[in-house]
Amino acid sequence: MRSIMPGEPRHAPSSIGAAAPNAAEGVEKELFDQSRAALEVYDARLRVLRSNPAALALRGLSAELVIGADLKDLDGSLPLSPIMRLVLETRSPVLDRPMSACPATDPDREHEYAVTGYPIKRAGHLRHAAASMIHDVTEQNRKQRELDLLNVARTSIGSTLDALRTAQELADIVVPDFADAIAIDLMEAIFTGDAPMGPVTVALPMRRAAFKARERQAVGAYPVGGASPFASHTPYTQALADLRPRLISAVPESGGWLARDHARAGFIAASGVHSLIVTPLTVHGLVMGLASFYRDGHHSEPFNEEDRSLAAQLAAFTAVCLDNARRFTREHTVAVTLQRSLLPRVSPELAAVESAHCYRTGRYGAHWFDVLPLSSCRVGLIIGYVPGEDLRAAGAMGRLRTAASTLASMDLPPDELMAHLDDVTQRLAHEYDTSPATLHEAQPPFTASCLYVTYDPVTRQCSAASAGHESPLLTTPEGVASALEVPTGAHLGQGVPYDLLTTRLPVGSLLTLYSDGSAERHPTEARERASRLREVVRTKAPPAQVCDEVAYEVLRDTTPVDGAALLVARTRSIAPDRAPSWTFPPEPASVPEARRAARRQLSEWGLEDCLPAIELVVSELATNVTLHADGPIRLRLILDRRLTVEVHDDADTAPHLRHARLLDEGGRGLFLVACVASQWGTRYEDTGKTIWAEHEFSSPAGDVDCRAAA
Known part of the structure; x- marks a missing residue:
C-alpha cells in the first residue's frame, strides 16, 4: 500500500474520480450537439431519446415533436425505421446504408445519405437500444x-x-x-x-x-x-x-x-x-x-x-x-490521292490479254498493280502490297512500282525480276529502318509482297513468281476456277531466291490477281472474301464485268479495312499465220535467204511499205549471228498492232550498241537497227538470246534519217 506523503490531501483521488465522468459527459453532449452528422439515440421500442440539431434540421421538426416520438411515425421525412429495426433484430451494426430523401432544408432537391445504425452496449448490456448516424454524401x-x-x-x-x-x-x-x-x-x-x-x-x-x-x-x-x-x-x-x-x-x-x-x-x-x-x-x-x-x-x-x-x-x-x-x-486523304496518282487509271489495249482492275483504298498500307507491255506482244501482270502507315506505304509503293516497271522492260523472267526487286526492297528497308522518324515511332520492319506473271500470246506460255503473295486464280474457258499454284517465296527484302512456275494456258483463260490487305491481320475475313471471289470469277464475262461483280458481291459492305486490289486478265492468242518463223544455218549465205523470207511474208500481209526498214533489220541481225554468235539463225515475224522482228541465236553474249567513227568499217549494225525501229532490245531465254525490234506502221522507214550512220 502506497504511503501518504506529508501535505497530500487524504481524499484527493476520490474527488478526481468523481469529477472525470461528469467532464466526459459534458464533452459527449457537446460533440453530440455540434456534430455535422445527424445523430439520434433510440430505446428498445425505437422511440427517439435524443436527436441532435443536425438531425432536427434534416427532419424540419422541433425537438418537442421528435423526442419521444416513435421512429416509424417520422419515416415520412426520413425512412430510418427499417434500418434501425434490422439493427435491433441482429444486434449488429449496419454500416453506410445508402438512402435518398428530400431534406427540409432543401425540399426541392433529393439528397443522398449514408446511414450507419449500431446497437449501444455498456459492460456487455444494452445501455440504450440503438443509435443512428446520418451523413449527407450528395456532394461526395x-x-x-x-x-x-x-x-x-x-x-x-x-x-x-x-x-x-x-x-x-x-x-x-x-x-x-x-x-x-x-x-x-x-x-x-x-x-x-x-x-x-x-x-x-x-x-x-x-x-x-x-x-x-x-x-x-x-x-x-x-x-x-x-x-x-x-x-x-x-x-x-x-x-x-x-x-x-x-x-x-x-x-x-x-x-x-x-x-x-x-x-x-x-x-x-x-x-x-x-x-x-x-x-x-x-x-x-x-x-x-x-x-x-x-x-x-x-x-x-x-x-x-x-x-x-x-x-x-x-x-x-x-x-x-x-x-x-x-x-x-x-x-489519309493525301495518302489516297498519292496512291491513286501512282497507279494506272485505264488498262492498256494489248494483243495478249484483255484486262481490267478494281481498287479499294484502306486505312493502312498501299496496294499496287500494273499491266506491263513486253516485247514480242507479251504482257506482264504485277500486283503487290506494302504494309505500313499510309504516306510511308504510298511512297514505298510508288518506288517499287517504278522499279518493277523498269525491270520488266529488261525482259527479265519473273523469278529474276523478283530477285532484283528484292534487292531494291532491301535498300528501301535500310533507308526506312534507319530514318529518325522510324526509330522515334517504333515502326515495324519494312517489307512488301508481290506477284509477277508473264504471258506470251504466241506460245500461250505463262510464267509466274511470288514473294509472299497469294497465288492467282485461273478460270478455264469452261468456267472452272482454281488456284494457279505459284510457289510462294518470302516477302520482299529477305534476300532469298524465288522459284518459277511455267505452264501453258488455254486461249480465253481468266487470270485473277488479287491483294487483300487484311489477309495477315484478319485472316478469317480474308478467307471468306477469297471464297466468294472464287465463286464470282467462275464466269465467261469480260474482265470489266468481272470487276464490277467483284465490287458488288465481294467488296461491297465487306471492304477490307486495309484495302484491296484486283487485276483481271483474259488471255488471247496470236494465230500461227501472224507469227511465222524460219531457221537458217549460221553462214553468210543465209542472210539474203532471211531477207527474201521476210520480203515474201510482208508481201502476203500487204506491208510492202515496210520492206526497206524490215529488210535492213533482218539483214543486220542475221549478219550479227554469223559474225558474233553460235547456232542457227532463227527468224520470226509477229504481226499485231505493230510489226516485230525477232532473231534468236544460241550465244549468251550481250549485244552492244556502238557509235562508229567515220573511218570504221564496222560497228554500225545495231545503230542502224535502232534508227529504223521504234524499240529494240534483248531477251535471254533458257538457251541463247533473242534480239527483237519493233516497227510502227505509222512511221515508214523513209521518215527515219539514217544518214548519220553512213
Missing part, C-alpha cells in the same frame, strides 16, 4: 460520379480515328446518367480533314454527327448525317461566337430565342426538355463542332454550374479526339 457522390464519368470518357472516347464514331462514343457515355439526350454537330471541315476555323460568327455548314436520347423513339431536330443549321441569336450561335459554354437552367423561361429555331423548339417541346447545356468543341481556339446536352422529366434537377463544368471537360477531351480524327483524315 456527385464528385465521384463526375470522376467516374471522366474516367470512362478517357478510356472510351477516341477508340478509333473516325469523327462520327468519336461523336457517338460521347453520346453513349453521357446518356442516360448525365443527360437525357445529346446532339453533336460537327463542322464540315472535320470530315474532309481541312483545318477548322476559330470562333464562328457567320452561318457555316455543320453536320449532325450523333444523337442519342433516353427514349429510343425520340427523334432529334435533324437526322444524323444531314445538315444541321443554327438560327442566329440563340445559345448555340452564342457559344460558337465566343467559345464559352452556355447553361440554360430553365429552358421554357429563358426568352424568345426558341422562336428563331423552330426545328429545335419542336424537339424541346416534344421531349419536355427543361434544362440545356451548349458546349463548343474546341482545340486551341479552333471550332470542331457543338455538343448540346438536354434534360427532361427523367432528371428532375436542372443542370447547374457543376454540370456545366463537367460538360466542358467532356467536350474538351472529345474535341482533342476529333482533331486527331481530322488530322488522320487529312493524312
